[in-house]
Amino acid sequence: MNIYILIQQLINGLFLGTIYGLIAIGYTMVYGIIGMINFAHGDIYMVAAFVTAICIAILTQGLGLASVPAIIILTLLLTMVVIALHGIVLERVAYKPLRNAPRLAPLITTIGVSLFLQNYILVSQGAQEQSIPSLVDAEIRFGNELDFVQITYLQIMILVVACISMISLYYVIQKTKIGRYCRATQQDLKMARILGVNTDKTIAIVFMIGSGLAAIAGTLITISYSSFNASIGFHIGIKAFTAAVVGGIGSVSGAMLGGVLLGMLESLFEAFFSSDYKNVFAFMVLIGFLLFRPNGILGKPAVQKV
Numbered sequence: 403m404n405i406y407i408l409i410q411q412l413i414n415g416l417f418l419g420t421i422y423g424l425i426a427i428g429y430t431m432v433y434g435i436i437g438m439i440n441f442a443h444g445d446i447y448m449v450a451a452f453v454t455a456i457c458i459a460i461l462t463q464g465l466g467l468a469s470v471p472a473i474i475i476l477t478l479l480l481t482m483v484v485i486a487l488h489g490i491v492l493e494r495v496a497y498k499p500l501r502n503a504p505r506l507a508p509l510i511t512t513i514g515v516s517l518f519l520q521n522y523i524l525v526s527q528g529a530q531e532q533s534i535p536s537l538v539d540a541e542i543r544f545g546n547e548l549d550f551v552q553i554t555y556l557q558i559m560i561l562v563v564a565c566i567s568m569i570s571l572y573y574v575i576q577k578t579k580i581g582r583y584c585r586a587t588q589q590d591l592k593m594a595r596i597l598g599v600n601t602d603k604t605i606a607i608v609f610m611i612g613s614g615l616a617a618i619a620g621t622l623i624t625i626s627y628s629s630f631n632a633s634i635g636f637h638i639g640i641k642a643f644t645a646a647v648v649g650g651i652g653s654v655s656g657a658m659l660g661g662v663l664l665g666m667l668e669s670l671f672e673a674f675f676s677s678d679y680k681n682v683f684a685f686m687v688l689i690g691f692l693l694f695r696p697n698g699i700l701g702k703p704a705v706q707k708v
Contacts (some may be wrong), residue, residue: 406549411673417557419665420564423658424619425642426649427571428612434588434652435608436501438508439587442492444639446613450485450620451630453525455534457481470537474625475502478563482617489613490606497609498602516635523632533629556626567618568658571611575654580607588652637681641668644688649663650701652697 428443447513457477461467467476496515500508541554559627575581583604586594595601649660665689672680690700 404549406545406551407673408670410551413551413553413557415666415669416662417665418669419645419662420560420658421619421641421661422638422642422645422665423621423649423661424564424567425638426645426657426661427615427654429643429646430649430651430654430657431584431608431612433646435584435605436591437505438497439512439643440497440612441509441512441639442519442642443612443616444637444642445516445519445635446485446488446492447616447638447642448630448632448635449488449523450481450617451624451634452523452532453481454618454621454624455532455630458534458537473537474559477625478618478621481621482614485620486610486614486616488505489609493606495563501630511647516639520632520635527632527667529564529630529632531629534624536628537625554626556622560622563618567615571615571654574611578602584608589680608637641681641684641687644684646698647688647696648691648698650698653698653700656698656700663699667675 425443428446429440430612432438432440432443432491442578456475457475457480461473461476467473496511497508500511528576541552543550543552544552573581575584581592583599584607586597586599587601587604591601594604642661645661645664646657648664649656649658651657666685667687668680668683673681675683689705
């Protein structure tokens with residue numbers, strides 16, 4: 403086994419897993435607050451990819467902006483705002499009316515919202531593969547001419563932005579009033595409401611935060627890979643959901659840990675076995691954890707409140 407290939411695949415898996423983790427946080431926060439799996443969350447990521455392309459086109463062609471750092475930062479901020487608004491609207495229109503309905507109804511609704519978002523993009527943007535020009539091509543190499551490990555500047559940017567996002571999320575959840583409201587609502591929604599917490603507003607903010615993190619992931623991946631289409635949300639949504647289950651759904655730190663672990667395992671599987679079955683491998687990991695460790699790595703057994 404070539405040690406350079408192993409290291410390269412672990413590095414690639416780390417950055418891919420970071421993206422999975424950012425999206426998985428949306429799954430785990432919504433589940434932790436209201437016990438619902440939002441299967442439309444992957445399509446929120448997909449919409450973010452198209453919004454990213456539109457923002458880059460406006461900034462570069464419409465406004466004539468030439469500074470690459472400014473383009474990336476403005477695109478990231480604008481996409482987060484637009485996608486966060488998508489999350490709030492979907493929560494208010496599609497999910498809030500069913501909050502007290504039988505558990506199957508919101509689950510089916512999330513699938514319906516997923517189909518709506520896909521067709522919304524197909525109608526407005528078309529079914530063809532979309533692409534954007536590459537913004538950053540530079541890379542750093544370690545090793546010799548034949549055997550080397552390379553890290554692109556975009557990969558470094560992904561890691562830095564993901565770390566900043568996680569630190570910011572930790573601060574918001576642990577140190578701010580809205581974070582206390584989120585933790586109170588997660589522990590006992592009815593009691594939090596009795597004690598004066600505006601649980602409706604808190605749940606909407608959770609959807610906003612989850613959508614914002616999916617927007618970050620969508621922007622970073624779109625800038626990195628440059629191509630996307632209306633179907634990318636399904637596969638990455640399933641993988642992010644797998645990451646949430648692996649880490650322990652309901653645990654924010656578990657979601658990021660699960661994402662990184664899944665990304666590394668998938669990258670190694672693709673390199674040493676077959677890239678054709680990497681999506682099947684993700685399903686195998688999901689099934690394995692559901693069978694043998696359904697609470698995940700950092701998850702805790704559910705406690706029935708009486």
